Amino acid sequence: MKVPKDFISTSIKDLTEFFKSTDFSKAILLGIALTVPIIVGIKLGALQIGITITLGAMLASPSDVSGSLRHKITGILFATLLAMIVSFIGAYLHFSLWLLFPVLGILMFAISYISIYGFRASLISFSGLFALVLSFSSVSASGMEPYERVLLIGLGGLWYALLAIGWHYIFPKAPTEFYLSKTLRLTADYLKTRGKLVAEKSNRTELLKKLLTIQSDLTATHETLRDILISSRTGSGKSNYEGKRMLIFAQLVDMLELAMTNPVNYSKTDELFEKKTEQLEDFQGLLFAMSNQLNVIADNLSNPKKLQKSTEIDRYWKRINKDILEFNSSAVNPFEENWLMLKNLLKYQKEQANKIEKIEWLLKNPAQQEVSSINRKETKRFLTKQNYDLEILVENFNLRSPIFKHSLRLAVVTMVGFGVGILVSVQNPYWILLTLIVIMRPTFGLTKTRSRQRTIGTLIGGTLAVGIVLITQNTTVYAILAIVCLVIAFSMVQRNYKAGATFITLFVVFIYALLRPDIFSVIQYRVTDTLIGAGLATMGNLLLWPAWEVQGIQKTLLETIKAHRIYLEEIIGYYNKKGEVSAQYKVSRKKAFLAMSDLSATFQRMTQEPKSRQKHLDKIYEIAVLNNTFLSSLASLSTFILNHPTTPASRNFNKVSGRIIENLLDAEHILIEGISSEEKTDDLEIENIFEATFGKDLNLSKEEKTQPQSENFHLKVEEAHLVREQLKWLLAMSEKMPKLLRQINFE
Structure with missing residues (x-):
């Protein structure tokens, strides 16, 4: 039986990625940490001491997860301290079963409850639980005094911490390169799935689910990479390598926002591409070409000299540009909606291609003076900080x-x-x-x-x-x-x-x-x-x-809609004021993406529960997709106004965007109180507010149609079309959210 070459190359690539991964490097580190004390113990005739030190290293290791060195070592030391305390208590648990059972239960509860403080705390908690369980094993019955065993476990934890520090300084770039490569590949998968989604008409459900999963993984990877890069920069000062990697990461964050953009909803693109199949193939080919190039960059991240500019991207871009020019020349109306839609879509893809070129340029190690710097103080605001107040323990009890x-x-x-x-x-x-x-x-x-x-x-x-x-x-x-x-x-x-x-x-x-x-x-x-x-x-x-997830998804939906509302408010504020993009604007974007990722993950967990507990699954899926589409539309609007000179925000823009904010607040009230605010008594019907405000079509006066069509005038028309379409789409989705939420019983 002949094995396909693609399968072999994919398997080799996956295996290579596995050996480069932080999971594999941590496993090697742990192997060293566990075997060395035992080997030394055998050589010195003190095997039991070696085994106990090994046990301490094993108990400290769960907290060694990707992130900044400071957070990692802090986690290891706290895990070691907890393991020592629990091991000392565990040494005295061998008494009457009637007393043992309640003490075991109380200890299990107390140690597990520590995980209320987040992911790293849950790993520290696991070390404590592991230490408690091992108290019942033959490993603990070593003939040592409890204090001797506890001290050796502490020594094992310090041994592992020293190894982790040494490993970091021997391979300082490894975590950054791995997660940067992973981000590139996930972004490539996202673009490829987007390309497939454009062509799919009959059933987009599976592709949309896949897109949500990739987006969730990508957002989580962004958080890890953000922690590594920002913490290392703030801890060690300005670094040429770290600064450039930070700029590459910034390009990839922007690429996710660009990749989510939709100039209009799918029904309009379907209608257009049904008549222009060659343009559909070209747009899809461009997305696939950009996806392939990102994978090439990921493959050559440590050897950028091998990188070559993608001729496929240039070829498809030129073909699409030619198609649009031909489309416009044959159109009766020079400002036909389909032409404006295609032109805006092309601009997004051109911006995406520029991001890829910028990444390639940064990897080829340009002179430091040619590279713009990122404000270190501002980057701290992008880190997600965990609250460790004692009040959290009380509030969640x-x-x-x-x-x-x-x-x-x-x-x-x-x-x-x-x-x-x-x-x-x-x-x-x-x-x-x-x-x-x-x-x-x-x-x-x-x-x-x-x-x-x-x-x-x-x-x-x-x-x-x-x-x-x-x-x-x-x-x-x-x-x-x-x-x-x-x-x-x-x-x-x-x-x-x-x-x-x-x-x-x-x-x-x-x-x-x-x-x-x-x-x-x-x-x-x-x-x-x-x-x-x-x-x-x-x-x-x-x-x-x-x-059950249906009980917790109410809070997750609330956080998602609230994050989207704040992001929209930042977009509206920027569109009105112009000027420099504030750090708060970017933080709100990050929080919106994270909230959407949490919602996707919660829905995925809900699908794994018993059918009898999957209440309102179809409705919850519908609102999850609606929120993702809403975020996609926000990303479209955000990307356009950030990357193009725009006209002053009109009164109509603020009126309609204000109604969208009201709708989102209404959805939040439903989730908080279980009831909605009273039906709006605006003179305009909800369904007609947009048309009554903006009109059904993009109308131009006779003077505007007959005046010389300068580039500046074209840009204004494109802006009017995109902003108009996005507002209409956002308004329709915001009207739908409260209606859907009223149909769901979260009890």
């Missing part, structure tokens, strides 16, 4: 908080799991607890997915382990395979949890194979404990204070 319910649920299920482990007399009851803390998530959908992936991965790993054990009983082979499986497991956990679970199972089996001969019973108990843990995790999320 109720059953309305998803994290509170998750912590309570985890506490109860771990007590049940430990009890089941004792009653069934499994070999290692703490494996059930370990499965629970790894699998259980605040929402049912994520827990169900993790349970399935963990179970499948464990079964695959167990099957492979049986095969390897039957082939060889060589302990040296087991030791080598254990180290290899450990590195692969930790590098795959975030990318593919099923694969990560497979290699974690192999690692555990091979470690036990080095310590005891009954390897098949180890595999059997490992699978049994995983099945019990996965079952309890799923049932716990289903039965104990379940947190």
Whole structure:
């Protein structure tokens, strides 16, 4: 059977990307952190000390996630401190079962509740939960005094922190290059999907879902890259490399906004391109060519000398420009709407091509004096800061908080799991607890997915382990395979949890194979404990204070609509005042994109829940797509007024934009209070407000039609057309939002 060349090249590219990823580099770092203390311990005849230091490094490692070095090291140190405290408490938990169970539940709740402070806090919380679970393992029964074990765990955490610092200074550019490459590829995927969406007429649903997923991933990657670049610049001062990477990142952020732009809604483009199929193919080809060029840039990020200017982009741009000129020359009305729409669409794509050229120029290391700088103080405003006030703990201490319910649920299920482990007399009851803390998530959908992936991965790993054990009983082979499986497991956990679970199972089996001969019973108990843990995790999320997404999506929708309203207000303010673009304007844009990303992710989790709990799924999907289209229209308006000289904002513009703001506020009131404000009693009917204000068509006076058509006059007509169409589209969507929200019961 012949394997396609495209499949081979794609697989090689994916493998290369994997080896360049921060997940793989962290796995290598963790492999060093865990093996060195054990090897040194064996050489010095102090294996138990080496194992305990290794344990400390393992407990510190979860907080080592991408971001600034300061945040990373702070997270590692706090994780180490929490692991030390929990390990000390855990050393005294071996008393009466009647007392052990409530103490276990209280500790589980308290440690898990720390994750209320955000993502990095949830990783620190996991280290504490991990330390508590390991208190029940044979690893803790080392014959050491509790204080000795705690100090060695602390030493292991410091050892890992030093390694992380050293790794950062040896490979300072690696995280930036990886996430910059990832951003380029995701932007390329977004453009490619947009290209497919332009041609699709019958069913755009799947492509729109894919577009929302890519947009969500891209926004999350932007946040990580923003943290790395801004924090490193503010921490180490101005750097030529960092400054240029920051400018490239700024171009990519603008590219996402440009990629979202729609000069008009799809129905009008469909109607036009149905008659002009060659223009459709050219526009689609241009999007594909730009997507391909971004992938080429990502491939040669570390070797920009290989970059060549894309001839495909130039070719398609010239063809589209020629098509538009021919279209205009044959039109009866020189200001026909279709011509104006095509010309504005081409301007967006030309702006996109210019962004790509700017990225290529920046990568080719121009002289520092040729590169504009970014204000470091202003960039700090773009960082998302986490609030660590104690008030947050108090405010969320109720059953309305998803994290509170998750912590309570985890506490109860771990007590049940430990009890089941004792009653069934499994070999290692703490494996059930370990499965629970790894699998259980605040929402049912994520827990169900993790349970399935963990179970499948464990079964695959167990099957492979049986095969390897039957082939060889060589302990040296087991030791080598254990180290290899450990590195692969930790590098795959975030990318593919099923694969990560497979290699974690192999690692555990091979470690036990080095310590005891009954390897098949180890595999059997490992699978049994995983099945019990996965079952309890799923049932716990289903039965104990379940947190269904429909309950939380109300707040997410509110934050999204509010962010869009503030972004629109900034656009209106700029259009009226002109001048320099403020940092607040860009911050509001960032928050709008982040809010939309959160809404997309929430909807995706909702689709993973039981059908009986997917209340109003169609309506929620409709309003999610409506919000994304609304943001796309805002991006179109924003991009145009930022990149073109514009005329003063008219009274009609402010009147209609004011009505849009009112509609968004009405939608917010529905989400806050469950009721809408009274129906508007404007003299104009809602459906007719736009036509009554602007008229049905772009009307020009006889003088305007007959006067010499200067370039400046053309620009004014294009501006009038685009602003008019975007306002009409925004108004229609803003009118629809409250109507949809009234149909949804969020209880």
